Amino acid sequence: MDLHYSLEQLLAFQYVAEHLSFKKAANQLFLTPTALSHRIKKLEQQLNVQLFERHTRAISLTPEGNYLLKHVQSGFEQIQTALNQLQHHKQRLFTITTTSSFASEWIIPYLPELQSRFPNMMFRVHTSYDPVNMASGLYDLAIRYGLGGYQDVNVELLAEDEYVAVGHPSLNSETIDWSSIPLIHFTWGDEYCPNRISWQKWFDRQNLHIHASQQQVFYTQENHAIQAVLSGQGVALLSRITITKDLQQQRIKIVSPYIEKALGYYFLTLPTADPVVNEIKQWCRDKFLQSYVVNIQI
Known part of the structure; x- marks a missing residue:
């Protein structure tokens, strides 16, 4: 007898x-008594054994039926146990989507701790500046940089950002010649940030001018601009949230008291988010607030 073709019959036999x-077995299996009877008869024909008197x-079990019942019950119990264990140990994929700089500074360094706290979770970090569609089901938690007017999601402010002028620690902020200091630009597109902060705006608001002969370099990746500052190539306008750790470790320093208010980082979750999503969101908030220092002195 080929067991592959008999699991339905064996389950029907166990219930009967x-x-x-x-009648009772048919109700539990959502079958008609006639359909159930056919399955039992088919099993008896395959085995060439009568299972019921x-x-x-x-009805009552024949000796052969009693013998088969013990083994069928044991077999299905083992299968159910295996299924339960697989379900219990199954790892859930949890996707956090955020900007590249936020992921580098505030998510990735703490992932081992997050994985230790949620051992049955696989984490995926997705980076993008694009608007996120939470209804797609691709993301569990989003952290986005913007104005906060997001639709059809729960929105919570994490922190408001500001841009500061920074340079290498060896740079004397009191003697900077703003007409000749090399300028490091980080550009990431007006399509993402309509009020994008730039050196031109920064200079204009202080009645300063960028000179035609002034050395300038443009980067599309924030971490590249940071590396340029770290290597002493000039001054950059950078997000305080992004460079908090570099400031704390005195790898770079603020070189002007003039600050540009920027946008904010927001948590985005679905209204139907489960407790795990909310717990991980709170963990992200706690980790960020533990390390982020707003008032760093020049």
Whole structure:
């Protein structure tokens, strides 16, 4: 007998044998008594063994039926145990989407701790400046940089950002010649940030001018601009949230008291988010607030 073609019949047999009633077994299996009876007859034909004694108003197991029931029950119990264990140990994929700089500074360094806290979770970090569609089901938690007017999601402010002028620690901020200091630009497109902060705006608001002969370099990746500052190539306008750790470790320093207010970082979650999403969101908030120092002195 090929077991592959008999699992339905074996399950039907177990239910009938345990209840000694075709009607009760049929109800639990969502079958008609006739369909259930056909399955039992097919099993008996495959085995060439009679499993039930059929009486006028009752049925009973034959010795062969009793023997088979013990093994069928044991077999299905083992299968159910295996399924339960697989379900219990199954790892859930949890995707956090955020900007590249936020992921580098505030998510990735703490991932081992997050994985230790949620051992049955696989984490995926997705980076993008694009608007995120939470309804797509691709993301569990989004952290986006913007104005906060997001639709059809729960929105929570994490922190408001500001841009500061920074340079190498060896740079004397009191003697900077703003007409000749090399300018390091970080550009990432007006399509993402309509009020994008730039050196031109920074100079204009202080009645300063960028000179035609002034050395300038443009980067599309924020970490590249940071590396240029670290290597002493000039001054850059950078997000305080992004460079908090570099400031704390005195790898770079603020070289002007003039600050440009920027946008904010926001948590985005679906209204139907489960407790795990909210717990991880709170963990992200706690980790950020533990390390982020707003008032760093020049």
